[in-house]
Amino acid sequence: MIRALGFLGLLAAVMLVVAWFAERPGDVTIVWQGWRIDTSAGALVIAAAAAAVAAAGILGLWRGLVGAPRKFTRWRRDSRRRRGYVALTQGLVAVAAGDPIEARRQARRADVLLNEPPLTMLLSAQAAQLSGDEPTAKTHYTAMLARPETEFLGVRGLLVQAMKAGDRARATELARRARTLQPKTPWVLTTLFELETAMGEWRDAAITLQSVQRAGALAPAAVKRHQAAVLIELSRQAAERGEPREAVRYAEQAYRAETDHPAAATWLARSYAAAGDQRKAGHLVEQEWARRPHPELLAAYRLARPVAQPLQWVKQVERLARLAPTHRDSLEALGTAALDAGLWGEARRHLTAAVAAAGDRPGAGLCRLMARLEEEEKNDATAMRRWLQQAAEAPADAGWICESCGAAHGRWQANCTRCGAFDRMIWRAPDRAQPALVAVAPEAAPP
Numbered sequence: 001m002i003r004a005l006g007f008l009g010l011l012a013a014v015m016l017v018v019a020w021f022a023e024r025p026g027d028v029t030i031v032w033q034g035w036r037i038d039t040s041a042g043a044l045v046i047a048a049a050a051a052a053v054a055a056a057g058i059l060g061l062w063r064g065l066v067g068a069p070r071k072f073t074r075w076r077r078d079s080r081r082r083r084g085y086v087a088l089t090q091g092l093v094a095v096a097a098g099d100p101i102e103a104r105r106q107a108r109r110a111d112v113l114l115n116e117p118p119l120t121m122l123l124s125a126q127a128a129q130l131s132g133d134e135p136t137a138k139t140h141y142t143a144m145l146a147r148p149e150t151e152f153l154g155v156r157g158l159l160v161q162a163m164k165a166g167d168r169a170r171a172t173e174l175a176r177r178a179r180t181l182q183p184k185t186p187w188v189l190t191t192l193f194e195l196e197t198a199m200g201e202w203r204d205a206a207i208t209l210q211s212v213q214r215a216g217a218l219a220p221a222a223v224k225r226h227q228a229a230v231l232i233e234l235s236r237q238a239a240e241r242g243e244p245r246e247a248v249r250y251a252e253q254a255y256r257a258e259t260d261h262p263a264a265a266t267w268l269a270r271s272y273a274a275a276g277d278q279r280k281a282g283h284l285v286e287q288e289w290a291r292r293p294h295p296e297l298l299a300a301y302r303l304a305r306p307v308a309q310p311l312q313w314v315k316q317v318e319r320l321a322r323l324a325p326t327h328r329d330s331l332e333a334l335g336t337a338a339l340d341a342g343l344w345g346e347a348r349r350h351l352t353a354a355v356a357a358a359g360d361r362p363g364a365g366l367c368r369l370m371a372r373l374e375e376e377e378k379n380d381a382t383a384m385r386r387w388l389q390q391a392a393e394a395p396a397d398a399g400w401i402c403e404s405c406g407a408a409h410g411r412w413q414a415n416c417t418r419c420g421a422f423d424r425m426i427w428r429a430p431d432r433a434q435p436a437l438v439a440v441a442p443e444a445a446p447p
């Protein structure tokens with residue numbers, strides 16, 4: 001449209017010029033080398049314009065002829081690149097679709113057409129991996145390490161391979177390299193954290209977890225819980241090294257990081273007691289018992305309030321139980337202490353209340369306590385057998401259960417001994433179909 005208007009404008013201008021010359025006639029005579037031309041001024045102007053147009057046309061044709069081979073070469077190159085990119089795309093689609101033969105075919109095509117190794121190496125590696133050819137994939141990934149633009153992808157490929165092969169040491173090394181290259185990539189940080197916890201490298205894991213937190217790679221609640229888990233393990237290591245003060249320091253950090261971590265309070269109380277700070281240990285247990293009674297807190301209380309006589313222990317338990325008087329663990333603790341001290345009436349009163357609190361489904365441990373009471377107080381073999389039979393059918397007592405695989409453990413620990421899951425242990429009754437306990441000793445009393 002614009003072109004047509006432009007042409008019309010040009011035509012109008014030419015007409016005007018022609019008209020202008022026609023209205024103002026004049027003669028022109030050219031004499032050259034014995035030739036003589038007589039014409040009008042208008043005709044000369046038209047002839048000059050025609051000559052200029054013809055010259056422009058010839059020049060354009062000449063340029064076109066001279067530039068043709070170069071244009072053809074460029075067209076060929078562009079077309080190759082286009083086909084190369086199509087092959088690359090189709091190859092990636094084939095990888096995503098899980099078609100190894102097509103992926104390899106397109107990878108070879110892209111490799112030939114594009115001649116740009118950084119672009120095609122990843123596809124070649126993935127195609128090889130898809131067809132189960134790990135050595136070839138490894139060769140491609142390793143080659144990618146040499147170029148800065150593909151180094152991260154190469155590291156990532158090798159890391160996935162190392163993890164698949166179960167080579168944690170190599171995987172950790174690669175994950176650390178990946179972190180150097182991309183310090184804020186969430187999967188790099190969480191993978192590294194996972195590897196460090198699996199290997200029990202708690203100090204490194206604590207540092208990595210800080211990066212995980214900064215990058216927002218895990219939910220804040222999960223970060224807090226994991227912090228507590230890592231710090232409890234660091235505390236435990238310090239205790240094993242014979243550094244009770246260091247153990248307390250880590251345990252305090254763990255408790256501060258996540259007060260509700262299932263193992264933090266008990267471990268801190270035990271650490272206080274092991275470091276000779278019975279007063280703090282006792283206070284902590286009492287404070288936690290008021291909030292949430294727990295059988296392991298009772299065990300820690302024994303360390304915090306050491307007594308020589310069962311009767312003295314009854315007094316201590318009464319003091320503790322007053323903080324949560326109707327809780328079933330309080331009643332059971334009172335009943336057990338009374339039973340140990342031979343206070344039959346007290347024992348029966350508390351244990352009966354505990355059975356009632358359990359809603360007629362008393363746990364196996366409570367049933368066994370009742371059996372013991374019947375035997376020790378009244379020597380009633382029939383009642384004892386009845387309770388023991390009930391114990392066999394009763395729900396199993398709560399313990400440390402891995403939420404990932406269901407394995408029961410004698411003590412809390414960050415890593416499941418069966419499936420290796422990190423920080424998945426909670427205190428609950430085991431599943432009914434659960435096989436025997438994983439052989440891990442309960443927490444030994446600190447020296």
Ligand SMILES: [Zn+2]
Nearest residue numbers: 402405416419
């Ligand atoms: Zn597990």
